[in-house]
Amino acid sequence: MSQRFRLSQGIKNTGRPPIPRAYAWAALYPATEARPLLDMSQGVPGVPPPNMLLDAMAAASAAPSSCGYLANAGDPALLQAMAKEMKECYGEDADILADDLVITAGCNLAFSSPQWSLRMRETRSSFPFLAVLLHTYANEGFLPSPERCASLITSKTKAIVLVTPNNPTGAIYPPNLLASFASLAREHNLALVLDETYRDFVSSGAPHHLFSPSSVGDAPLDWAWRTTLVHLFSFSKSFCIPGHRLGLVAGPPAFTAALCTALDSLQICAPRAPQAALAPLITSGALRPFVQDMARAVQHRHALFKARVPPRWRIGCQGGYYAFVRHPFVGRRAEEICERLAREAGVVTLPAGFFAPPADEKEGEEGRWVRFSVANVDDRKVELVCERLAECETTFGWELD
Known part of the structure; x- marks a missing residue:
């Protein structure tokens, strides 16, 4: 039938x-x-994941306190822990606060939910935005070109979205290239969305300096990241818990407030037990080795x-x-x-x-x-x-x- x-x-x-x-x-x-x-x-x-994390998740899952809702943005202890951990990754001069962060039910949701905050429109696919592809080429190391990107920007453009290290190419975008895209996004009043799911697998130092003042590294002149940057991260890859669905978004205050409004309809809150398990282990640095x-x-x-x-x-x-x-x-x-x-x-x-x-x-x-x-x-x-x-x-x- x-x-x-x-x-x-x-x-x-x-x-x-x-x-x-x-x-x-x-x-x-x-x-x-x-x-x-x-x-x-x-x-x-x-x-x-290591036994210490498995044991912590088992204990957190058994706790009655893990059965209720959380605030849309996530467990405050995990937000504090990740603000500290991001300084380990991006440098002690990185200006990152717990209030800049939101926990999502996986990085797929971290990737898609910002689009609801930037703009929602009727499109010909299942996403609430129209994607314009920025092609990369083998003879350029599959690195995106800011110049080609600039040629695609119109009055309807809302954001530039990059994935580094890239999926599927594996290309790692160097800090100076990301700084060029940051300047381009700021020039056109666009969000620069960086999906850095695989950031912990970059061995050449800090992935970029965009969380730091403009005097540090390759950050653009007079740079303030909260005017432009939206950062995405996945707990799945770094901590080996893809089935527990935790992702993270870092962004400007007005953006994260709008994001939480959208998430209240999409998830209410991300899974609570893995957040409770991760927070003390990340805070102490026990998982870093x-x-x-x-x-x-x-x-x-x-x-x-x-x-x-x-x-x-x-x-x-x-x-x-x-x-x-x-x-x-x-x-x-x-x-x-x-x-x-x-x-x-x-x-x-x-x-x-x-x-x-x-x-x-x-x-x-x-x-x-x-x-x-x-x-x-x-x-x-x-x-x-x-x-x-x-x-x-x-x-x-x-x-x-």
């Missing part, structure tokens, strides 16, 4: 999520003990992948959880490659086209890029994936570079 009520045209126009599409291919692979399925598709931690060890382990797997990947599979970028790789098959789209890798070789990856609207999927050279996640596999699985990539150069029977 068919459904009698109508679905939103916006949600019908929204593409199916990438991971289920890739897992549908993987389900057709005849895995054996000798040749298991190897999953490098999802950006998920490959290890559980775990996060640092995990970051070093991810960097090690990046180095191993780079050393073992077959030469014809060219790495364009690496950073955060991801390696962005150009496949070697002439005239073949990345989606074709990823489907055969999953179904025939038991290697699950994501084509770059899964991260763009269907009308924007690239052909030719720009359509040959594949995302590999190094975070959710161990060293041996990285080696096995690279061995199977080499095998496919023969077994696929397609022309190679």
Whole structure:
């Protein structure tokens, strides 16, 4: 019997999520003990959180006080803890207060909810905003161009949104580039939204100096971050708790107040028990060694992948959880490659086209890029994936570079 009520045209126009599409291919692979399925598709931690955090979450979940609502902005103790932790990440001169922060039910909500505060309009997708894509290119290291961005700004533009380290390319945007975008956003009275989900996996020092006065680092002249910057963060990656859904937004006072108004309808408050568990552990710095060890382990797997990947599979970028790789098959789209890798070789990856609207999927050279996640596999699985990539150069029977 068919459904009698109508679905939103916006949600019908929204593409199916990438991971289920890739897992549908993987389900057709005849895995054996000798040749298991190897999953490098999802950006998920490959290890559980440390026991101290598991124990704290168990205790917090059992506490009657965790069963009630919180203020929209989150647990005050966690907000204080994260203001302190952000100074560890961005420098002691970073001007960050607990009142600047809001906890959300995952970074997906942290990413989407600011759009409700900036503007809500009828669009042709499931989001309340129209996204204009700022393309990046292999010959530029997949770094965004402020000049190209400036050419896209119109009177209707509300924000510039960047993800660094990037997903899917892994590109890490240097501080001076982010400073250029900050200047551009301020010049046009726009919000600069920085999704820094993978910030704890940057090993080259502070990701940027935009939380600091203009006299520090590459911050623009006469810079005050609360005029322009909106920062996003995920607890999922740094603390290995993606199932507990915690994200964070930092922004100007008027913005965070508006955000809390929107969140009162979207979540009321983020999950309470993990906030209570994290607050004292982050305050004391007890979790910092775990996060640092995990970051070093991810960097090690990046180095191993780079050393073992077959030469014809060219790495364009690496950073955060991801390696962005150009496949070697002439005239073949990345989606074709990823489907055969999953179904025939038991290697699950994501084509770059899964991260763009269907009308924007690239052909030719720009359509040959594949995302590999190094975070959710161990060293041996990285080696096995690279061995199977080499095998496919023969077994696929397609022309190679």
